[in-house]
Amino acid sequence: MRQFTTSLALPAVAAGIATLAGAAIAVGIITSPTTAAEPGAAGPAPVVAEQAMPGMSMPAGGSPTAASGQDAPVATNAVAIQNFAFSPAIVTVKAGTTITWTNRDQDSHTVTAMPGGPFHSPTLNTGQPYQYTFTTPGRFDYLCTIHPFMTATVVVTP
Amino acid sequence: MTTLESAHGPEGGPVGMSRRQLLRHTAWFGAAVVLTVTSGEVISHLGTPPAAAAAVAQDPHALRFVQISDSHLGFHGPANTDVTGSFSRAINQVNTLGFRPDFVMHTGDLTHLSTPAQFDQVRQMLGGLRTGQVFTVPGEHDSVDDHGQKYRAAFGSGTRGDGWYSFDIKGVHFIALVNTLALEKLGHLGTDQLEFVRKDVAGLSSDTPIVVFSHIPLFAMYPTWGWGTDDATQALSYLRRFSSVTCLNGHVHQLFTKTDGNVTFYSATTTAYPLPHPGQGPGPIPLTLPAGQLGPALGIRDVSYQPGQHALAIRDRRLA
Known part of the structure; x- marks a missing residue:
């Protein structure tokens, strides 16, 4: 039995997005987040990591303010x-x-x-x-x- | 295994994964949710063939309700310069579905800034819905500066704690949760509400279909942007024994489906403005789409359940 988790430590999200025929409705589908915690349970582990990475690493070209928390402290009022x-x-x-x-x-x-x-x-x-x-x-x-x-x-x- | 019927759309979405990527992705993961796509609609069902979903429409004993979400009355910005007009269209669409839903649930962010005028406006507009009953849960935009006091004054009648409640209609048990009041990045339920859930379902037979409403997703859709609820695992543990659990949320302004064991999660779209797909861009900032593309990004959802079936049929319709 898989156990559901919302643990932040897990690369829990794998997003699938598509634009569907005539509908222009984008749908994402993901399955159990615990796939990552159960290698071999469903699909190869590296795939999970790759799918989850967009959440873990912001694009280098993103806004400089994007990764709040990781910015260096600035002395200003x-x-x-x-x-x-x-x-x-x-x-x-x-x-x-x-x-x-x-x-x-x-x-x-x-x-x-x-x-x-x-x-x-x-x-x-x-x-x-x-x-x-x-x-x-x-x-x-x-x-x-x-x-x-x-x-x-x-x-x-x- | 996921089936996308009639999925012959353009190779790449406007900002999304290409269809080839999606198919590759779903082949890797597999998924129990079946999506049927017909003109302007996405129908999701779990082990229920589309024909059965259609049969619900003819069954007077079937349960039918509507979910609308994230209307953000009072929002002013280029992403949607007329959120009131969009919400009016959504209400009109509900009223012309061809059936009178048992109830309509608005899953939060009714208002943009929790002002008394915005609450008054959304209350009046919801009063125009032709349905048996209107339910709501609050979004974080409905509790900007007062821990939800104005929200509860407008919509909290008959609720418990900070606004949570449950009800039963046609054999289905519904739980409406509040996970937007914690002043934290992620959604949070808290010990009082978790205890409410535990006691609420304690006496129910395990074959009772359960539907849970919340504003913020109860699954970790994208925690970096706060799209998750830090103590949802505890709440869901009380629902593990039930054969069918359906969680319907808003907040993320886009359709998204995930299944995990006995629980299936469906994020709804918005009536106001789209947000980016997870991780695309610096944050969940309102997306301004090219002219003519806003309408298709908005929509309403209707849900049906036929007694004796295992799962509910979910139909997402683009804003008419």
């Missing part, structure tokens, strides 16, 4: 919200610094600390700024609640 990403994705400031986020997108965004965190902006429309003063050293992860895939970090040093 200004963060742009642009192309559905916080840029820079990781900023470093000294305690007492006020950071200003500005929404440069057409769509609305928020600047919201992960649960337990201290800041929570209102919905920011195009051009609107949001400011927060960091008084305590530490690492503050945040996201946009409207688009939770947009994640970023503020590191506050003493």
